[in-house]
Amino acid sequence: MTAEASTAGEAGARSPLSGLTGKWWFWAAVIVAVFAIVGLDVWGLDEDAENHKAILSFLGDGLVGFLKAVTEPVALFWLKLGFAIETSMTGLLVGVLYSLVALGFVLIYKASGMFNYSQGVMVLFAALTFVGLTEYGIPVILALVMAVGVMILFAIVVEFLILRHLVNQEQIILFMATIGLAFFLEGFGDTIWGSNVKKIPLDLPSGAMDWLTIGDWNVQVQWLDISAAATGAVMVVALAVFFNKTRIGRALRAVADDHQAALSVGINLRTIWIIVWSVAGIVALFAGIVWGAPSGVQFSLSLIALKALPVLLIGGFESIPGAIVAGLIVGFGEKIAEVSWGDSLGGGIENWFAFMLAMVFLVIRPQGLFGEKIIERV
Amino acid sequence: MTMTQQDAAAEAVPASADGEGHLAEHDATVREAHRRAIGDVMLEVDNITLRFGGVKAITDVSFNIREHEIFAIIGPNGAGKTSMLNVINGFYHPQDGTITYKGNVRQRMRPYEVAMGGIARTFQNVALFRGMSTLDNMMAGRLTKMHGAAERAFDKSLADIPVVNFLTYPFFWTADFLMDAFYWGPYQKEEERHRRRVEEIIEFLEIVDIRRTPVGRLPYGLQKRVELGRALAMDPQLLLLDEPMAGMNVEEKEDMSRFIIDVNEEFGTTMALIEHDMGVVMDISDRVVVLNYGRKLGEGTPDVVQKNQDVIDAYLGVSHDRPG
Numbered sequence: 001m002t003a004e005a006s007t008a009g010e011a012g013a014r015s016p017l018s019g020l021t022g023k024w025w026f027w028a029a030v031i032v033a034v035f036a037i038v039g040l041d042v043w044g045l046d047e048d049a050e051n052h053k054a055i056l057s058f059l060g061d062g063l064v065g066f067l068k069a070v071t072e073p074v075a076l077f078w079l080k081l082g083f084a085i086e087t088s089m090t091g092l093l094v095g096v097l098y099s100l101v102a103l104g105f106v107l108i109y110k111a112s113g114m115f116n117y118s119q120g121v122m123v124l125f126a127a128l129t130f131v132g133l134t135e136y137g138i139p140v141i142l143a144l145v146m147a148v149g150v151m152i153l154f155a156i157v158v159e160f161l162i163l164r165h166l167v168n169q170e171q172i173i174l175f176m177a178t179i180g181l182a183f184f185l186e187g188f189g190d191t192i193w194g195s196n197v198k199k200i201p202l203d204l205p206s207g208a209m210d211w212l213t214i215g216d217w218n219v220q221v222q223w224l225d226i227s228a229a230a231t232g233a234v235m236v237v238a239l240a241v242f243f244n245k246t247r248i249g250r251a252l253r254a255v256a257d258d259h260q261a262a263l264s265v266g267i268n269l270r271t272i273w274i275i276v277w278s279v280a281g282i283v284a285l286f287a288g289i290v291w292g293a294p295s296g297v298q299f300s301l302s303l304i305a306l307k308a309l310p311v312l313l314i315g316g317f318e319s320i321p322g323a324i325v326a327g328l329i330v331g332f333g334e335k336i337a338e339v340s341w342g343d344s345l346g347g348g349i350e351n352w353f354a355f356m357l358a359m360v361f362l363v364i365r366p367q368g369l370f371g372e373k374i375i376e377r378v
Numbered sequence: 379m380t381m382t383q384q385d386a387a388a389e390a391v392p393a394s395a396d397g398e399g400h401l402a403e404h405d406a407t408v409r410e411a412h413r414r415a416i417g418d419v420m421l422e423v424d425n426i427t428l429r430f431g432g433v434k435a436i437t438d439v440s441f442n443i444r445e446h447e448i449f450a451i452i453g454p455n456g457a458g459k460t461s462m463l464n465v466i467n468g469f470y471h472p473q474d475g476t477i478t479y480k481g482n483v484r485q486r487m488r489p490y491e492v493a494m495g496g497i498a499r500t501f502q503n504v505a506l507f508r509g510m511s512t513l514d515n516m517m518a519g520r521l522t523k524m525h526g527a528a529e530r531a532f533d534k535s536l537a538d539i540p541v542v543n544f545l546t547y548p549f550f551w552t553a554d555f556l557m558d559a560f561y562w563g564p565y566q567k568e569e570e571r572h573r574r575r576v577e578e579i580i581e582f583l584e585i586v587d588i589r590r591t592p593v594g595r596l597p598y599g600l601q602k603r604v605e606l607g608r609a610l611a612m613d614p615q616l617l618l619l620d621e622p623m624a625g626m627n628v629e630e631k632e633d634m635s636r637f638i639i640d641v642n643e644e645f646g647t648t649m650a651l652i653e654h655d656m657g658v659v660m661d662i663s664d665r666v667v668v669l670n671y672g673r674k675l676g677e678g679t680p681d682v683v684q685k686n687q688d689v690i691d692a693y694l695g696v697s698h699d700r701p702g
Binding site for chain 1: 488509
């Protein structure tokens with residue numbers, strides 16, 4: 001039996017590159033090659049060299065030119081160390097927030113095998129509820145507690161009206177149900193709280209902090225970014241403790257692993273679903289507040305769910321550490337990409353870089369960084 | 379069980395050249411020992427009929443399981459054995475018939491309610507929490523037993539007052555949850571108490587060295603044993619075992635038989651098991667019920683069942699040549 005299990009092939013996770021990507025020497029060779037090419041050309045250039053030739057040189061010089069065009073701006077970027085550190089910090093801080101949004105998806109996916117399309121709208125709805133309540137003159141703290149209460153109520157209603165009727169249905173049916181839920185919630189929030197842009201009534205710190213000075217560059221970090229990231233980090237740590245250390249967390253992991261077995265040891269699935277959706281709702285509330293702080297709460301807030309998608313693909317749908325690490329990778333990567341290649345590609349890289357990265361991951365590692373290995377018996 | 383205990387057990391039962399023989403010999407005495415202890419009817423299955431659309435999985439089957447006994451359900455493939463366990467366990471709800479558990483006729487119950495009532499089970503295809511360690515799997519088996527201090531206080535004070543209980547419960551729940559998250563005070567004691575019980579079972583099943591291993595990585599035989607451990611961690615009154623020895627080699631089967639007998643002896647757990655290996659069934663069980671095409675063919679002690687002509691025709695005569 002064991003022998004059979006170990007000889008079962010990994011048929012699901014094949015890709016043309018998968019034979020090479022597991023070999024350390026392949027990556028060593030890639031790195032050496034890239035550095036060799038960069039080293040030959042770039043280190044000799046001074047900082048004022050024009051990067052705009054990048055695309056032209058690709059057309060003219062073929063592969064070597066292309067590699068040069070890709071790597072040269074990155075190398076130049078790191079030469080300006082102070083600027084590089086500042087950009088990286090900003091990227092990482094934004095990355096924490098991506099993780100936060102992605103976590104909402106992961107929680108629900110783990111516990112009920114459901115890709116919750118409505119997570120983005122939940123972010124919007126939760127933030128709207130919070131801001132709307134404060135507009136009625138309710139103190140901020142009380143409004144926050146009430147908004148949490150509303151999200152828990154929402155979880156109970158979702159379980160009662162949707163989840164319990166769709167037990168053991170196909171994943172695509174669950175997915176369709178969440179699409180419906182998203183449309184309903186969008187209209188519902190709009191009807192109750194109105195569609196005007198609302199300002200978050202929190203005195204979040206503004207301005208920038210002088211962090212350190214490198215050479216003649218003064219590295220600054222925005223206070224808003226720091227406070228948002230701190231909130232996100234606290235949420236992430238709290239969730240990790242919740243999942244790994246508590247009795248209910250143990251029950252949640254059990255349900256995520258095997259529904260039938262969980263039932264057989266006395267775990268009530270419905271309670272677990274309510275808890276998971278409540279937690280996802282609370283995560284959505286915090287994500288909504290920190291994302292809504294700079295530009296106000298408005299419909300476009302629900303679109304940050306789109307940004308969570310590549311994070312999920314990179315980190316794996318079922319992994320909490322995956323969501324965290326992938327969020328950081330995306331935040332960091334897109335800032336670096338924007339600064340390095342923005343000029344030669346006409347800017348706006350931030351908007352699609354994460355998706356490109358996700359596509360690369362789909363080819364090389366379809367289950368994501370921390371996703372469960374896909375093993376199929378043949 | 380420690381090494382010395384193991385050795386003692388080995389000495390008490392002289393190993394013969396023929397493994398099955400020694401098991402049977404050991405077993406005869408064991409059966410004698412706990413047959414005396416067998417008590418009242420614990421679970422009564424009365425005229426159960428289960429249909430899936432037009433297909434009848436179980437037709438009018440009745441039997442009862444007594445306290446402290448090892449009860450076997452046997453029959454050819456598709457006889458409705460697993461369906462029967464699923465009915466007892468609450469996964470399926472029969473169209474006709476009643477189940478009486480500990481003197482009360484059971485209403486339609488969901489599986490987790492059945493589990494909380496003291497009925498544990500294992501599955502034909504191992505159903506463990508694969509991503510979790512052996513220890514975590516077994517601690518999950520104790521989830522229903524763990525109650526926070528606040529919840530206890532709630533049960534004593536407000537639980538019976540309508541409306542008030544509904545409104546205040548979330549606060550007690552939250553208090554427990556926070557104590558749990560910070561691993562503080564009464565909660566720590568509670569966790570330690572349950573952990574101690576789980577460690578006892580781990581030692582009993584001789585899986586001490588794999589307690590931190592994620593169960594997905596364990597060999598099949600050990601996974602079966604961990605699954606038994608998880609069920610035992612629930613301190614069940616009735617334990618349902620769905621083919622506990624399926625796919626095992628002779629050695630693993632002997633180990634498993636020994637554990638089943640030991641559990642029955644030491645904890646007094648009542649067991650209902652499905653098994654295809656007739657040798658094992660006849661050796662370890664006190665009573666046997668035989669199903670075929672969803673109907674009951676016979677019931678009784680292993681000796682009686684082995685001599686029942688219907689049973690021999692349907693099952694024993696063709697699939698097994700063990701001398702009766």
